[in-house]
Structures are given as C-alpha cells and as structure tokens.
Amino acid sequence: MISQDLNDRITRIGPKAPAGAVLRRYWQPAALAEELAHGDHVPVNLLGERLVLLRDDDGDLVLATRIASTDEPPAFYPDAKDIEIDKSGPVYPVENRKGLFFAYMGSGTPPEFPNFDCFRAPDSHVFAFKGLWECNWLQALEIGIDPAHASFLHRFLEDEDTSEGYGKQFRDKAADTNIPMTQILREYPRPSIEVEETDFGLKITALRALDNGQTHVRVTNQIFPEAICIPMSREMTITQWHVPIDDETCYWYTMFTSFQNPVNKDLMREQRLKEHRLPDYAPLKNRTNDYHFDPAEQATTTYTGMGLDINVHDQWAVEGMGSIQDRTQEHLGRSDAAIIRYRRMLRAAISAVEDGGDDLPMRGAMTPSEIVGPLSNDAIADSADWLNASQQADMARRAECPWDATV
C-alpha cells in the first residue's frame, strides 16, 4: 500500500505534474503514420494536452496546440476540417520511426533515440499499431512488468494449434521445444522473478523450473519511462509504450519487430482492425459490453471468459481497477518485484527532475545510441545453465537475422 499523495505523484501527468515532467524528458509516441489518411490535420491527445499533427511552413511534421472545449471526450477525434490551431500554444518536434510518430514535449534539446531493435530493423520488419485503454497509464505499464499474470489471466484451459498463431502473443511453441507456450504458462504458475536495473530501465527474468531438470527462462524488459519490450513469438518482439492521453486514459502503441522475415503487415493490421474501431482505435470489447464476457467460456476454455485475444484480458484487468488504481488498498507480493523496483526508479526520476537534474535512464551522461537490444526472448535450458542459454538463444537469432541486430 502507498499513500494517496504518493499515488497522485507517480500517476498524474499533466504539464505541471511531477511524473508529467519525467515523461516529457522522453520521446512520446503520438500517432501512427497511417493516421495521416485522416487528412492534413491529425488530432493528437497527449499528456493532458490537446494537440494536432500537421506540417509547418518548412514542411516538417510538428505537434501544434489545437483549440478544444473543456468537455471533449479524452480520445476525441475531430474531422481535419474542424480543427482550429491555437497559435499561442506550444509547438513540439516530431520524428517518424517505422510508421510511428514520436513527439518531444519537454524543454531543452530532445535526446537521441536509443538503438533498440524496433528502431534499427528495416521498415519491412516493423509493424506499428495502437489501442485505447480507459485507465491511467501506470497501471497499464505495470501489467506489462508482471511476469506472473500470464499464467492466470492469459491461461488457456486447452492449447491451440501453434501453427495458427502468427501475429498473436503466447501462441507459439516455447523456445526450441514442441511444447506450446500456453502449456508452460499454465503448468508452471509460480515463476521466480529476478529484476536487474539496466541503462534503459529494468531487465526482468521469469524462471519456471520444469519437472525434468530444465528451466524455462523468459526475459522481458521495462524501458524507462513507460514502455516494455517482450517476446511475442520466436520470431517477433513487442515494444509497447503506455502513453497517457490524460490522467485517466491512455493509448498503447506497439512496434512489432521481426528478426528473420518481413512482418506480414496486412495480416497483422487485419487481425487488429477486427478488434478496434477507427478513427480513435477504441477496442470493440470494452467496459460497456462487459468485454463480451461469457461464463460458459470461462468455465471451459479461457481463464477470463473474454475470448482468445490477450489484449482484451489485459484491458479488462487494468480498466477494472478504476480510472486510477487506488494503490492505498493494494497488497503487493513477491510476484510484483519488478513493479516495486520500477516505482523506485520513477520516484528517483521525479525527484531528480524536481531538483533540476537530468540523471535519468538514457539521459544525462548516457549516450542513447549506444544502448542496443534489449534481449527479449524465451529459452529452455538445463537449470544450471539458464543464464548462458538465454543469451546464446538471443545471439543465435541475431546472427541469422538479415538486418544488423548485433549487440
């Protein structure tokens, strides 16, 4: 449990809020390139500000301020022709990375981008998408740095054919075995979790000791301040930001990055457009329709009764906590080790920025372009050799990769 004051301090992100000041020290996903189809003025609602993506007089894409009524819904998406620019408002620089527009809303010179796989891979190997969640960004992030929940929230009571799993989380085989990932998660629900601070955030290792003297090693990462990088299948990773629209609403933005083969973007988009509406990328399953909860399915097929799309499970979990999770009532356990560690980093960063400092992950004295990876994969190895095996599995994948993924 934490105090209400501390909960406010680590969750609220408006222009004057301390955590908002930390997030403004980093490039923030602001819009998908495909949103330019909306017209030459794309509404962007970001960090409590009402903005618009447009080309300035030099032809550069920027975020400008737009005039908005105070009762606009959080993810309001007006037609391009109805957008009025507030010329007195701030203008922020924008960069396109693999079909995702990032904005820098802080003071001073924007930092360099880190050299993560999602930024290094060619356009053909990265697919970006987004979706709306109606809750505070921090609880959305925290589910992504909680390796234990996958054994419950995403449990399938029966395993599907893994050959049908392209483009879907946890639907591949585990590492180089014939065991479906869903079976590992279901049968070994008590991972031992190791958390290690890194240049970019946290390396989180979930170890599941199997019955045969082997260990399943799953490495995921927290990328400061509000992203994660996790394996999706043997071929792809997910780099996902949980970007505040305001204090009570956020977008997830994901860069799906493939090592070996180009991403089948048409299929990936088609899968996700079946679950979302345009133009605001709101999920079709949501609080207003109980996420299509089916008690019969919950009894026989899935742990939640909300279908096979794990994004819906996550969305239910974080939206059900309330618009801002009441952390004065929480009870964290050993499975929450990474959450506890992350909050410590965030609090340190908030204090550093308040004191006028810049000693933050990937800032200050650090050179972001030298930060590569991160290692993000599943491996199964003899229990005594798990660390080495995890690194070797990652190195092997990188060595075979057609683009430069060396670390």
Added chain:
Amino acid sequence: MPRTENTPQIYLSEDAAHWVVVAKGAELDIPRPVIPVTLHGQRLVLFRDDEGKLGLIGRNCPHRGADLCFGRLEDNGLRCPFHGWHFDRNGQCVEQPAEPEDSMMYQQIKVPMIPVVERDGEILAYIGEGTPAPEPKEGATK
C-alpha cells in the same frame, strides 16, 4: 453477471433497521451466481459458493484492484482471474497460486465482508459497525 446496479431498499423491520435488501434470491438462480452490488457507495460482489452459501465481499481484489465480478466461481469461493488469488465467502484469501509455495502472505489478506442472510426470497445485508444485529425474522417484510 454484471447487472444494472440496484438501489437497495431499507429493510422495514422494527428490530432490524440495519438489514437492507440487496438482491432477490432469484437473481442468483443462474449458472454462475455472481452479481455486483453497490451498498451505500461501497462496490461489492455477491456470490453463492459451492455449498450454496452466500458471500458479499469487496469488489476489487486486494492485490492490485482487479474486478472480482468477473472472477472464477470455483473451489467453493471466488478466484481473481488476474493472478488466481482465491477468496472464501468471508472474504478471507485462502490461496495465492503465483506466490512462492512457502508464502504465508495469504493469511494476512482479507477483503471487506458484509454479512448476508436470505429470507423470503430476498437477500439482506447488514450495514453498520460491529456485530450484526439479530437476523431479521422470517416474514418480517410482510
């Protein structure tokens, strides 16, 4: 399951002013008897366990706040789908299956519990501090 939130009626009985009707028993005559109840602003979940007994407990899991109205009704209690924390009808946590095998943390975890009784097809909850007043007599609503 999730239903339109009802406004409890005050239970009209001279010796049981603190018992209020929160649901009709028939509302739980469904394959998965779990429904939300809001009582004086407090968000709760009402369920019938495998023994047929009622539990009225806090709606948000005390772990990280997930909504127990979508919980798994199994093992004679309600299980949070987020991490499998399992609660009996008294709101006591009885299992934390993601925590280490030797963890005793669950013993310290309890969700708020509101005493309930079933009378004349109605489910009544006791509101107020301390030990519940004597249970309302059968037929007291007539």
